[in-house]
Amino acid sequence: KAGVTQTPRYLIKTRGQQVTLSCSPISGHRSVSWYQQTPGQGLQFLFEYFSETQRNKGNFPGRFSGRQFSNSRSEMNVSTLELGDSALYLCASSPAIGLWNTEAFFGQGTRLTVV
Amino acid sequence: QKEVEQDPGPLSVPEGAIVSLNCTYSNSAFQYFMWYRQYSRKGPELLMYTYSSGNKEDGRFTAQVDKSSKYISLFIRDSQPSDSATYLCAMTSGGGSARQLTFGSGTQLTVLP
Numbered sequence: 001k002a003g004v005t006q007t008p009r010y011l012i013k014t015r016g017q018q019v020t021l022s023c024s025p026i027s028g029h030r031s032v033s034w035y036q037q038t039p040g041q042g043l044q045f046l047f048e049y050f051s052e053t054q055r056n057k058g059n060f061p062g063r064f065s066g067r068q069f070s071n072s073r074s075e076m077n078v079s080t081l082e083l084g085d086s087a088l089y090l091c092a093s094s095p096a097i098g099l100w101n102t103e104a105f106f107g108q109g110t111r112l113t114v115v
Numbered sequence: 116q117k118e119v120e121q122d123p124g125p126l127s128v129p130e131g132a133i134v135s136l137n138c139t140y141s142n143s144a145f146q147y148f149m150w151y152r153q154y155s156r157k158g159p160e161l162l163m164y165t166y167s168s169g170n171k172e173d174g175r176f177t178a179q180v181d182k183s184s185k186y187i188s189l190f191i192r193d194s195q196p197s198d199s200a201t202y203l204c205a206m207t208s209g210g211g212s213a214r215q216l217t218f219g220s221g222t223q224l225t226v227l228p
Contacts, residue, residue, distance in 0.1 A: 004158075031214055043159075043203065043218040056215045090158055094214055101147040101166075101213035104205075106158040 002027065004093045004107035012113045018079040021110045025072050025093030031055075032074040033104065034066060037088040046089075049074050050096055081114045088112075118142050121204055121219025129227050134191040138204035138219045141185065145206040147213065148180050150189045153201045153221070162202075163189065194226045 005024040013019050025032050033056075034046040045058040049068035066076040078085055088111050092104040121138045128134055136150075146167055151159035163178040165171045171178045177190040187206070191198055204219040 006158075033214055033216070035216075035218075042220045043205075043216075045215050045217070048214050050214070056212055058215070092216075096214065101207055101209060103161055103164045104149070104214065104216060105161055106151070108158045111156075 004091055004105055006089075006091050006107035006110050008110060009108065010111050010113075012115060013081050015081055015083060015114055017081050018077060019081060019112060020075055020077050021089055021091075021112075023074045023076075023091030023093075023107060025074070025091075026095075026105060029093040029095050029105075030072055031094040031096035031102075032068055032072065033092040033094070034074070034076050035090045035092065035106075036060075037090055037109070038086075043090070046076065078112075083114050086112060086114045116141065117220075118217050119204065119206060119219045122222055123220050125223040125225060127225045127227060128194055130194060130196060132194050132226070134194050134198070134224060134226075136189040136191075136202050136204075136222050136224070138187050138206075139185055140187075140206060140217075142206075142208070142217075143182075143185065144208035145185075145217075146182075146209055147207045148178070148187050149205040149216070150176075150178055151203040151205060152198075153203060155200075159203055196226045196228050199225045 031050045033048040048056040068074045088109045090109045150163040153159045168182045179188040201221040205216040
């Protein structure tokens with residue numbers, strides 16, 4: 001069974017640009033969550049999508065947005081990039097049953113560097 | 116104060132030792148508890164998943180949850196050099212926020228051959 005696939009693996013962008021990251025969850029999983037990992041703040045929750053709807057959102061500015069498609073694939077977008085957005089962005093896939101918690105499996109992440 | 120506190124280490128042990136990793140938390144609503152292992156430049160790998168209080172064993176790994184003390188532990192028996200990684204605890208409440216994980220800062224473990 002294929003795992004969570006995130007593309008691209010590495011990305012270098014300039015301040016002020018925007019970026020789109022992609023996540024393909026494990027087949028059959030309906031929930032996709034996004035996390036930002038930095039040395040200083042650790043892993044922080046960005047948002048979760050389930051059945052194409054954003055269910056939860058973390059404490060991040062509106063420059064961070066996402067969406068989920070009917071095949072459960074998800075994208076996240078960061079506009080007007082800042083140096084502090086440099087991080088490892090991780091996608092987690094869960095089978096999900098309604099609102100219940102289920103195991104979350106992470107992809108390898110996209111390492112974004114803003115210069 | 117962070118909702119989840121985890122000793123960052125680093126922790127260094129000899130091969131074959133028993134390793135104890137711990138997290139404390141302040142949010143009494145947390146009821147799902149997870150341990151992840153993360154190798155350098157990789158995504159976190161789920162090791163253990165438990166619901167509410169109690170113990171769970173999987174091979175060399177044992178997870179313990181004590182909700183009354185708001186304390187969770189991961190024990191690794193017969194530790195191996197391949198266990199060298201950062202270990203992250205994660206937890207969440209139920210209901211609408213069930214899939215919003217709150218992580219500890221991670222403990223860096225080195226198992227020396």
